[in-house]
Amino acid sequence: MHPAVLLAAEDLSFFGRDPWWLVLLKAVFVFAFLVLTVLIAIVWERKVVAWMQLRIGPNRHGPWGLLQSLADGVKLALKEDLVVTAADKVVFVLAPVLSAIPAFMAFAVIPFGPADHQISIFGTRTTMQLTDLPVGILFILATASIGIYGIVLAGWASGSTYPLLGGLRSAAQMVSYEIAMGLSFAAVFLYSGSMSTSAIVDAQTHTWFAVLLPVSFLVYLVSMVGETNRAPFDLPEAEGELVGGFNTEYSSLKFAMFMLAEYVNMVTVSAVASVMFLGGWRAPWPISAFWAGANHGWWPMLWLIIKIQLLLFVFIWLRGTLPRLRYDQFMKLGWKVLIPVSLVWLLLVATVRALRNQGHNFGDVVLYVAGGVVALVLLSVLFDMLRPKKEGPAEAGAGQEPFDPMAGGFPVPPMPGQQLPAVPRRPSRAGESTTVPALKGDDGAL
Numbered sequence: 001m002h003p004a005v006l007l008a009a010e011d012l013s014f015f016g017r018d019p020w021w022l023v024l025l026k027a028v029f030v031f032a033f034l035v036l037t038v039l040i041a042i043v044w045e046r047k048v049v050a051w052m053q054l055r056i057g058p059n060r061h062g063p064w065g066l067l068q069s070l071a072d073g074v075k076l077a078l079k080e081d082l083v084v085t086a087a088d089k090v091v092f093v094l095a096p097v098l099s100a101i102p103a104f105m106a107f108a109v110i111p112f113g114p115a116d117h118q119i120s121i122f123g124t125r126t127t128m129q130l131t132d133l134p135v136g137i138l139f140i141l142a143t144a145s146i147g148i149y150g151i152v153l154a155g156w157a158s159g160s161t162y163p164l165l166g167g168l169r170s171a172a173q174m175v176s177y178e179i180a181m182g183l184s185f186a187a188v189f190l191y192s193g194s195m196s197t198s199a200i201v202d203a204q205t206h207t208w209f210a211v212l213l214p215v216s217f218l219v220y221l222v223s224m225v226g227e228t229n230r231a232p233f234d235l236p237e238a239e240g241e242l243v244g245g246f247n248t249e250y251s252s253l254k255f256a257m258f259m260l261a262e263y264v265n266m267v268t269v270s271a272v273a274s275v276m277f278l279g280g281w282r283a284p285w286p287i288s289a290f291w292a293g294a295n296h297g298w299w300p301m302l303w304l305i306i307k308i309q310l311l312l313f314v315f316i317w318l319r320g321t322l323p324r325l326r327y328d329q330f331m332k333l334g335w336k337v338l339i340p341v342s343l344v345w346l347l348l349v350a351t352v353r354a355l356r357n358q359g360h361n362f363g364d365v366v367l368y369v370a371g372g373v374v375a376l377v378l379l380s381v382l383f384d385m386l387r388p389k390k391e392g393p394a395e396a397g398a399g400q401e402p403f404d405p406m407a408g409g410f411p412v413p414p415m416p417g418q419q420l421p422a423v424p425r426r427p428s429r430a431g432e433s434t435t436v437p438a439l440k441g442d443d444g445a446l
Helices: 020-052 068-078 089-109 136-157 161-192 197-202 214-227 252-277 285-290 299-321 327-357 363-386 393-397
Strands: 119-121 124-126
Touching: 020 068, 020 089, 020 124, 020 252, 020 299, 068 252, 089 136, 089 252, 136 161, 136 197, 136 252, 161 197, 161 214, 161 252, 161 327, 197 252, 214 252, 214 299, 214 327, 214 363, 252 299, 327 363
Parallel strands: none
Antiparallel strands: 119 124
16 A cells, blocks of 8 residues: 555654643743734735735835734724623623634644654753644634634624624634535545544655645635635625624724634634645655755744745735625535535545555546546636626616616615616717806896
């Protein structure tokens, strides 16, 4: 059997041996790493989007504007903290905490380096990971789902219509895209033989799962954007429709906690994508082939950080290029495209895995060919859904019902299938005299 598809040996004996001060130091490092990455990501996003839109971007605070996100944090901390009268005050205050804390907890099982090559911290040998669990990926999914409760409760506790709609959208978004994300993980579990994050990285010694399981990787990329409420899937906020969505009534540090939770979740899902599909802390192929020590010492942390930053750039790239989807398009993508494709792909992966266990050597060939075909079908469906549909004049006018926007006494927008009447336009002034006529009264006098 090819070593790339061997079951990973789940050895967690390296964890749980650290003294209490080292566990505390690791926890502080994870917290500081996430906060620092968020500060960098906010400035990077504003710079990249400004570059895409031919703008300057932040350039006032610090050299090249690098301290802009820190200045924004200080500004939010000093702003007046308001609690609206109709809000449920206890839940209103608790909701940002429920969003922020689980976002930090999920990063506890992310490996920054190999478990069997320990580093020395103040003379104590330890692994480059806070801890690991036999069900580490399920721990990440559980903590991520708790964070969604913060958004839902924030929308409900605000006592306002638009935040409530944003909270309901967030709940539907979680249900829709958690299923597709879980199915993409199931294929990885079949090939790694473990749910431990360190064991999954060990199973990618020869081949990354992004190459071996391309459809699962694509489904996860789409699902992680939906899970983090980022454009083009930022329906819970939707400032063009819901004013500001679930955080409309929040200000000061409470609003900052929601923003912090969003960016920490972006870092977490990027780290999970690196661990599950991109080899985790392992160096890319050209480096690992010519440098034997690339995966030893402190170097693995560098490769993981680079992969996380590249995936964060994907988030920024999508925000700077794609418009927000309509809600029906968003739900159709989750329920009618991602979930059926994931189910078919998981069935195919399980079949190939069973054939490999029985000693058939053509399993990899079938998996690669079928994976490429399914990936192309998925991309074509996504392209067909997102590209604008152009209708001819005859089709645009056919089946339209007469619509009066002032029929109820106040202006209302048209429903699907209705069209606003043409706006009368004043005739062109071409050829008219530029002299402004004198105003006359009712009696004709000047």
